[in-house]
Amino acid sequence: MFADNPLCKVLGIQYPIIQGALAWISDGPFAAAVSNSGALGVIGPGMRPASEIIEEIEKARALTDKPFGVNVVLWPEQMEAHLKALFDAKVEIITTAISDPGNIIEMAHEHGALMLCLVGSVRHAQRLVAEGADVVIACSNEAGGHTGEIGGMVLVPAIADAVKVPVVASGGIADARGFAAALALGASGVQVGTRFVASKECPCHDNIKQAILHATEEDTLMTDHLSGSPMRGLRNRLLEEWARKEATATKQERRQHFKGRYKAAVYEGDTEMGSIPAGQVVGRIREIKSVNEIITDLVSGLEPVLDRLQRELS
């Protein structure tokens, strides 16, 4: 399986599945659990101090000999310290959010790391590939967290046609049907985020997992959130109140509205006034599973999907 898959080859993994970085919650042990199941685990440090990032990397290395990645948040405040930590620790795979990593790609290459960059349009993908991105992750409007405007049915084939590096589909994928669809659209693999939040191993508050299980596909909202960039999260009082005022709010009001709200969600379980990044795929997640079950389902479900397609064509 996936013997000639370009994403598996470049990353040295068994299945072309990347776990989307979950800021503050996909820690070292979590990423190691994903990598041990044959996918690529990714540590999501959020804005932790650099010393803690190194601890998480060490924990992951103690638990797996498989490749894993680390996400870098492209906010100027801590970026330099984070990058130094990653380079010192000789991290081999770095992922970035949907933004412009600028000269980080070159720096990463000088330190022997691969750069996997999230993009939201063909233009964006072409620019980052020209700057050296090793893999582009096509982040569609369905996705949770910071994302773009273009739906996966269009974005994935458009980017697959436009660049030569492996393209990963991100957004709306929680099971083998989405995985198969992404491959059909021309992706080499998938990035899965929200589905992994509702996993046994995910170290976030149980209220968040329960909120995901009970949400429908209509229960997310896209706002400009804390960063000023479009972000999709579970629809709750925090986001609805913000949606009503974001057009006229000042930076100061924005900062005030979201201050501490992400940690209030993921650590304290505040589902009403906490910020819960989540994709529209919440509507298709009905059960908490182990990381290994999620990955096994994604992979073992491909064959029945293909059998059905073959029957249509025969």
Place this chain on the structure above:
Amino acid sequence: MFADNPLCKVLGIQYPIIQGALAWISDGPFAAAVSNSGALGVIGPGMRPASEIIEEIEKARALTDKPFGVNVVLWPEQMEAHLKALFDAKVEIITTAISDPGNIIEMAHEHGALMLCLVGSVRHAQRLVAEGADVVIACSNEAGGHTGEIGGMVLVPAIADAVKVPVVASGGIADARGFAAALALGASGVQVGTRFVASKECPCHDNIKQAILHATEEDTLMTDHLSGSPMRGLRNRLLEEWARKEATATKQERRQHFKGRYKAAVYEGDTEMGSIPAGQVVGRIREIKSVNEIITDLVSGLEPVLDRLQRELS
């Protein structure tokens, strides 16, 4: 091929492909050309007088003995006269836009017609199936014209799991990769709209076809448009000006802004101040083809996509 496909069976067509109704432009000869190529052509009367609808139905019948459908616009003003025309003409397949057809489903059944209803969420699909819809068309955020908020990667499998009638994926589909992806996601077939506008036979102004060929996937805009419901169209001066004022505009201003703008586009070729419904898939349309070529490409391209998927799994 498609020997057991439930959509082909219920509609009596060769390929599970529906041509999305193009208001005022998919006339009788156009729908007949689509049906003669093995898909389902659909007449899009827009707000034409009922007598003209009957003429288009007669033209289609003179040109094909294959099934075709007629779209009903659910605006109170002409709906009754339109429905009477359809029932008098014994139209066998009726499609509706993304809205609530109410007791039209029952009336259509009394007159021996099948109802194919566009829906934007699981809730919406379940309600219309309970009311008797024979087929639901899952209209994703990617789509052109009036559409919903949910991306196809999520909407299609969610609706396929929730209802027992055939589900058609609509939004973002222009070629065999999208077709295969829709089938993988659990759809029985696809609805294709924007791709057919850029066809040789489409009787709209050539400027519109050229605008589609030159647009990228970022060149559409969703506004509340004339109807007050979300509608995606080609980004131009008309929509950009409206986007800036829609939040505070009165009904009167809305009517004024869009008055005659649709016909100005499709008949006179005004690409700046005309209203051009179009999906994000414009970014993947680079060539004007005949209706028959479009349908042949959709179908004959499936085999290579499946071969690629099989190679991944072997």
